[in-house]
Amino acid sequence: MNPDKIRHKDIDDAKLKRLVEAALFIAEKPLSVQLLKRDFLIEYRVSNLRIRDIIIAIQADYKGRGVELNKVASGYRFQTPAELSEDLAHLYKEKAPKYSRAILETLALIAYKQPITRGEIEDIRGVAVSSNIIKTLSDRNWIKTVGQKEVPGRPVLYASTQEFLDYFSLTSLDQLPALMSMEDFSG
Amino acid sequence: MNPDKIRHKDIDDAKLKRLVEAALFIAEKPLSVQLLKRDFLIEYRVSNLRIRDIIIAIQADYKGRGVELNKVASGYRFQTPAELSEDLAHLYKEKAPKYSRAILETLALIAYKQPITRGEIEDIRGVAVSSNIIKTLSDRNWIKTVGQKEVPGRPVLYASTQEFLDYFSLTSLDQLPALMSMEDFSG
């Protein structure tokens, strides 16, 4: 088809702006001026320059609003402003994977045997404690360092935190469940 | 966790408006006031009434623009206004599925006569309702089962869903076109 034949209708600025705005909102991908013309404005006689002016006008309209019209490599698209990302993150909550056995054992040892060094935890568990485990528990604010042990290397001592108690609805550590009695594992 | 504990930060109207606007644009589905509160505003102390006022303000802002904020059954969503449909539709014409009369009549019976059993649908239509029809409507989430009729065989009762109303941009069942009245039968 001859595009000149199709592009015959006039369109006023108000209608053009509505149409461009709608097109940018419903398109699956960023729209360039060319794509806008080809896919949404094929029936109208409208210059690239005019489309560009309309886009600039729309960009101005959305300054300081909940969405903004940005230029990316392949064209224009509506995006949320960077400042809102943190607040919007709530919608896309993702469940973190369940804690591994290693994390739970490390946490248990810190809770029941605090203050305790990483070396002591490794001694009891019989395997190395990765930095990731300590980081995970620290990031969660469940453990904290409470000093250093006066042994060679001055290793850091770990203890549980108030947040740890709060999470498990405990008022103090002695509310932690009693462990099995000594006889149970003396054999 | 106690939600009252989380909802503590104050938020001014300008920020609230930006956030609600952004949330409505990025959400995958229509957002009710409740959903907005739960998923986007959990950190803020904000009343339902205030959110509703903000929504009304946003609706006013978008009057005559390329998209408008509409209320449908399950909440609010931004969609293109009917006046632009013709200009926008030609690109998407192939994408919109067509539904057979069998499907539409079954859907109409479920929408207007719910709760209704398959046997009752067959009775009114005068033909058997194939499992494919029920499956298509269920897969689209337009119908759901809402129990069993206390007659021999305890057949399943079908009703329409919010997604059905959302798809047709309706807020409730009473917005469905009125059924033919008796006067329409003469002649």
Next chain:
Amino acid sequence: MSENRANSSKVTLAENSTDSGVMLQQVLPFALLRGEAIVEKPQDLFIPPDALEVILEMFEGPLDLLLYLIRKQKFDILDLPISPITTQYMAYVDLMKDIKLELAAEYLVMASILAEIKSRLLLPKQAVEEDEGDPRAELVRKLQEYEVIKKAAENIDELPRLDRDNFIAKVELAENFVPKILNSQVDLAELVSALHGIIKRTKAYEHHHIQKESLSTRERMAHILAKLKNADKKQPYCDFSDLFTIKEGKSGVVVTFLAILELIKESLIECVQTKVYGEIRVCLPKQV
């Protein structure tokens, strides 16, 4: 369309049909074909079987076919002329049979209903009991009920639809957007079971004397260490008496005292007394 095919009411050309067509014996009103003009079929018109199939498939069942015939002839549905309607209906059914269309059972059931109503209407008036009423009433009711739904379905089809008439606005998230990760949930029982796991694995664990009673002491030990760690860099110590809280009572004092003893034993703190009977100061061990 595919739903139509699966519908048991469908009328389909029988497979391997060798009929090349059919010569029609009588005038039949024909349907709108895909919205195109009504084909008023001359008597000798040859209708290709495919076209017939399309026409007949337009009917959703016997009620739909009857409604079509009634509307086409501008009959009054409330005063249904059974005789001509039955004749025309039967002609359609015969036609479907003639071209070996697989005829849904419902069409034959309707044929017998029509025949029965017709025969009852032919009975002398006095033979019909008063309270039996109009034999057509039930059929008329069904036709009306079906027409209401047929029209409702057409109305639904015309409602604005997503992706056809309405389009949902979509907005991308900002580049710096990071989804919020919810912390994993831990059960207190899991924690205890983790520790039991260690105990079972570690024979040497008997030395560790983990008991409920010692926990308050261990907690206090951690508190004291934390307090000393956070102490002023210029005065990196605590007065011994400051470690006790009178409000805790005797048992609290005992716990604190045990904690201090345990900390000294493990060389985690040091106690210094600068003068006789002077205040005892507790501090972290001097760095080497």
